[in-house]
């Protein structure tokens with residue numbers, strides 16, 4: 001049997017880091033005797049250029065026929081003047097998440113050995129570590145709520161978004177967080193703004209109900225503004241962070257930087273059948289696109305999440321994670337992980353991919 005993977009590299013650094021994930025998957029196939037077939041589709045800005053829309057029907061059909069989607073990133077300055085609904089992010093990524101019901105977004109951030117010096121908390125974080133799983137609700141909240149739009153003209157013009165959550169939406173993502181905590185350090189921190197937002201009051205109530213089914217898991221609530229601050233002050237105290245769509249989007253960039261770089265944070269977006277889209281948590285990084293210096297680790301670790309969550313290939317997933325750990329512990333760093341005066345020693349995107357793929361072939 002062979003797995004069918006829809007590969008949507010997208011824009012900016014997407015194709016560069018995707019090429020490295022493909023190298024690593026080839027090494028995994030060889031070592032573990034897996035058979036994977038890849039079909040590439042345009043998405044985002046490149047799809048606008050080639051097909052006139054960010055999510056062509058052929059791309060959606062390819063995703064529907066696949067066992068999993070490996071996604072790069074979309075967007076960039078070239079397309080940002082288009083009407084919002086036609087832009088790569090609003091026109092491709094959010095519709096894909098909605099179409100497949102990918103409500104559960106897992107973003108695991110951990111401090112790798114060898115990168116402790118990059119954390120803003122250097123000394124403490126090297127002693128106490130940092131290992132957080134952001135569980136983000138991905139198909140509801142203010143990113144999807146209707147109505148949304150603009151009305152009026154001139155100085156009377158106004159814009160509006162709607163934040164909306166149902167009990168069922170909150171309950172199902174809360175269960176994901178509590179189940180995950182059971183396999184980790186047994187603590188859920190639920191992030192909200194219940195002192196202001198009606199959605200957050202409901203969020204808190206439903207999370208409390210779900211918590212009563214998990215007496216072995218500790219629950220704490222924290223307001224989003226305080227969460228951003230406490231993460232910088234005592235990041236080691238957090239285990240699973242349960243977030244709505246907007247708050248998880250913001251907090252996940254912060255936890256990425258606590259580990260050293262946006263280019264390290266992987267992401268799994270999964271539906272109730274286990275089908276998933278796997279992508280780096282960051283974007284298309286137009287500031288470094290085409291330079292061969294982007295960090296491919298987030299894309300490579302996203303491939304590991306695909307193997308674990310959609311293809312049930314835990315051994316192969318764990319091998320990728322060990323190979324990434326070895327590369328970083330061996331001091332194999334792309335330039336954003338190095339101080340400016342050390343960047344002559346930086347590895348390119350391709351060199352990182354080669355090193356990780358070789359480590360897998362050599363049996364790490």
Ligand SMILES: NC(=O)C1=CN([C@@H]2O[C@H](COP(=O)(O)OP(=O)(O)OC[C@H]3O[C@@H](n4cnc5c(N)ncnc54)[C@H](O)[C@@H]3O)[C@@H](O)[C@H]2O)C=CC1
Pocket residue numbers: 013017072073074075076077089093261262263264279280281282283284285286287288293294295296298336
């Ligand atoms: N999932 C997706 O496709 C996402 C797309 N975007 C889109 O990407 C474009 C750029 O957005 P930004 O806000 O600048 O966020 P971004 O995540 O693309 O970049 C933020 C910063 O992180 C750095 N960075 C990101 N990934 C990196 C990597 N792999 N290696 C080294 N450095 C890396 C960038 O160079 C930049 O300095 C926009 O069009 C945005 O809408 C943003 C977030 C997610």
Ligand SMILES: CC(C)CC(=O)C(=O)O
Pocket residue numbers: 089090093094249281282
């Ligand atoms: C289009 C955005 C919601 C993508 C993003 O920033 C993310 O998923 O982290």
Ligand SMILES: [Mg+2]
Pocket residue numbers: 249250253281282
């Ligand atoms: Mg984001």
